[in-house]
Amino acid sequence: MSTPSLSQPTPEQLEELRSLLGDPRKVVTGQATREHHSHDFSYHPPRLPEAVVYPESTADVQAVLEWATRHRVAVVPFGVGSSLEGHTVPLAGGISLDMTRMDEILEVRPEDFLVRVQPGLTRSRLNQRLARDGLFFPVDPGADATIGGMIANNASGTNAVRYGAMKHQVLGLEVVLAGGRVIRTGSRAVKSSAGYNLTALFVGSEGTLGVITEAILRVYPLPEFVLAARASFPSVEAAARTAAALIRAGVPVARVELVDAATIRAVNGYKGTRYPERPTLFLEFAGTEPAVREEVALAQELAALEEGVDFTFETDAAAREKLWEARHQAALAIAAASPGRRMMSTDVCVPISQLPASIQFARQVAEEHGLEAAVLGHVGDGNYHVIFMVDPEDPQEVARAAAVNERIVRDALARGGTCTGEHGVGMGKVKYLAAEHGDEAMALMRSIKAMLDPLGILNPGKVVAPPAAS
């Protein structure tokens, strides 16, 4: 596949864009703004976009993509920049398309358990609104990401074991395609077999196939009774085995999260908590009280078989909130404990029976390479993260961590798993896709990319496409 070459926008072209958007404040070229849009939350090296554009409507996004197509300018959609594989780094320059001014909740239909929203809305703001109707949106990546970013990434988080990932929540989309046309997919029906599943094609496409401007999402009733619990274990593997046993026993656990001792230490330091600094399972059970009580009793038995101790319950909402906030901020806590360093995180997901061995392998390889690593993850899905804080200025250190990362991925693929359960491909996992999917699947992905974005202006260098020359 030949890659058409891209151009950087000239000052005249940016002036034209300002006039197309009818408001000069929608196109920003200040250094601080460009720097904010040059990176994500990870170790991947930053690159400045030439300008940052703030659309306020679908028509604005259409105008931008029509303009960018005409001038062969790269467009990289941007939410809050919390991705972990360099998704939002404008590898080929061009413009960063900041979606955060399109953050409205357009429709709330409690009786139909659905909402229609703009992509720049954050998940916390969506949940604040939904709570008024006794509802919530379950997908919860660590960061307070935007809905658009979460769709583009097929994000998941701690609730996926019960509610599924982002792809299970999106009923329909409005997407602006390269060139500026608008496509609508799906409907407000919860089921459909009406033609090819175009919604699923855009979920997880990381801004490389189009720019999401609206989404219809499923939402859920807040459970009647919720109980959070934690237990600590003699080893990470014992905790992982307990999680696998819970799933095998058919317990409809709402959350089951593994956090290792290093991460607990970081969390205690960051949040002022006093959790025992040992490998820990954070659990949540939700439903009717009698059902929850039964599930918890079973979980406690299974934990005891693996010498799980300090089994602690929290039914009080504030205590539960605090516990889950600690878990959600684990990545921030780890980052805070290593000032000046940037995060590299593995994200393999394996069949649940392979989880203890996969984690054991990962810890062993990290140790062999003399790397300090934190382990945490969504172990009910077989998905976990090994987190290294690296000095991006030290190429040897980055290379060492990358080598460990690669061995963990290859091992996970051999176990029937995937290189990324929820973080996505971005620029960091492009190199693993062929090993995971094979040449035929890669060829089809590239054909889809070429069909929808023949000039390669949409987030170049990510998922399947080579970075375009600039």
Added chain:
Amino acid sequence: MSTPSLSQPTPEQLEELRSLLGDPRKVVTGQATREHHSHDFSYHPPRLPEAVVYPESTADVQAVLEWATRHRVAVVPFGVGSSLEGHTVPLAGGISLDMTRMDEILEVRPEDFLVRVQPGLTRSRLNQRLARDGLFFPVDPGADATIGGMIANNASGTNAVRYGAMKHQVLGLEVVLAGGRVIRTGSRAVKSSAGYNLTALFVGSEGTLGVITEAILRVYPLPEFVLAARASFPSVEAAARTAAALIRAGVPVARVELVDAATIRAVNGYKGTRYPERPTLFLEFAGTEPAVREEVALAQELAALEEGVDFTFETDAAAREKLWEARHQAALAIAAASPGRRMMSTDVCVPISQLPASIQFARQVAEEHGLEAAVLGHVGDGNYHVIFMVDPEDPQEVARAAAVNERIVRDALARGGTCTGEHGVGMGKVKYLAAEHGDEAMALMRSIKAMLDPLGILNPGKVVAPPAAS
């Protein structure tokens, strides 16, 4: 889009195919076999394939598609022929590709809650095997369809309200593409964000993008305690309102099925049951016993508000089985009550709040046109069927039913719904797709079809492609 013209296979070409497949019994041209593969379960007019081919391996399917591409011969995959929109009718002649000899269970991994199977396996055989491990596969269209057909159709059924449709169960696929190359999608991990979701592209593609030769599916633990119940109501709308209220109350009902008086009469006649011949909800609750008891009590209260009576429980496995068999065979019962006639079924799915009004509209339109119609459906998802038994030899009768069908679809689309919740597009709903999705989405679907099947040999005339000349 120009449609390349297709050819009928010559006797020499069929002889070549026999030799490619290494066994003459894999290519059958007898009249009875061809007739069996000329239609599905619906009113759509039959057409004979020139030959029926029985592959026994992925390599066989590759050989067939390589051969068919070379000779421009149409290929229509066939499971048990239980589709309801003419999916398996070989509109352009060519060959019917009967997948039923590829019916093996290749892998059962109880600890990972997954299986790997061939497409010709029926759902009942899969469930027989899974029961040995305390597991089951939830997707249950009325017929004992093949897994391949169910994937191709994105089938669902009575369990979808709790477990989702086919697209939620398929973790990975092996698909033979036009030309004969093999593509593998997905993995054994329950979550992945590794590139474009190719699995979702093939689920629901109705044999128009490739031929499925293997699937990795999620399976589930059999619930600990199951309770079936039924209640009858003064009107279909009252029953539908009760179903909507149950979902709104957040009851995790396992099944909630609406059956109208006409259908109950047909079932009683067909199965020898004695259910009260009134609009009825068939319900199922599953989980731990205390949780189920609580849910049922709430359901009973909600039913009473709509004057639901005869609330009857069945906890005994045999009685439950009988109840659900009656529901599953409702379509067969309706068919049996009209010998010589063929089935036309609507399949709209609407937001749950719109369900009572949608059903009311449908019944009114049928009445206006003097048509006898049975109503039944998966009302927990907002999906229901209006079934007409028509004389396919009477064009006026078919046209009258088609006109009613069309009005029901247009009304459902106006309510934010879809023309097909689970039956698929086939040849019968091609005409509604543009109204549902708009021109841009249709153009993208056609581009996908042209990309994967440039000669148009795969199930021509279905989903998006015009029937090829023959």
